[in-house]
Amino acid sequence: MPLQVPVFKREIMNHMYSPSAYFFARTLSGMLVQVIAPILMTLIVFFGLGVPITFDGVAHFMGSSIQLALVGCAIGYMSGLMFDDDNIARGICMMFTLIFMLVSGGLNNAADYPPVVDQMQYISPNRYALENYFRVLTEHVQYNKLWERIVNEDAVLQKLGFQKGYLECHSLLAALFILFYGLAWFAIWIRNSKY
Secondary structure, three states, X not given: OHHHHHHHHHHHHOOOOOHHHHHHHHHHHHHHHHOHHHHHXXXXXXXXXXXXXXXXXXXXXXXXXXXXXXXXXXXXXXXXXXXXXXXXXXXXXXXXXXXXXXXXXXXXXXXXXXXXHHHHHHHOHHHHHHHHHHHHHHOOOOOOHHHHOOXXXXXXXXXXXXXXXXXXXXXXXXXXHHHHHHXXXXXXXHHOOOO
């Protein structure tokens, strides 16, 4: 977004459109392109890795992937609209990405975080997508008879701290998208309200 600021400012001063109209047109058209990668990734994972193909599994995996991509887009637009310098906007996006990856539970056990980090994981979109991915990929795992009494999907999910469930994870991903997208819209609206 910072790269389009000079053209945007000139057009907004000429009253060609409102900041909100520009924001929604620009972001929605960009997000339509961004959903291609999660769809391709889902097809590669399910057909390439031999994951059991069920409608629910594909829907949850693809839904989480698309939601994660859209939240990432919203964070990118929010950063780009808050700062006019492209390098600062990229740095802020990278900072969010690194923090969200570190507290998602993918690199360590999410149930064993210290108190401050434990609270940070609940604003990480990666954490909710990871829980859904883990649920889909472990849903049809067959353990041998000896281990079946000790190890099952619910015990593993509880040990890892993934106890939300599909519906809550999808709902929280949608809420995070609305939060960051709303902050991006608020940034463009407040910074250009005088025009």
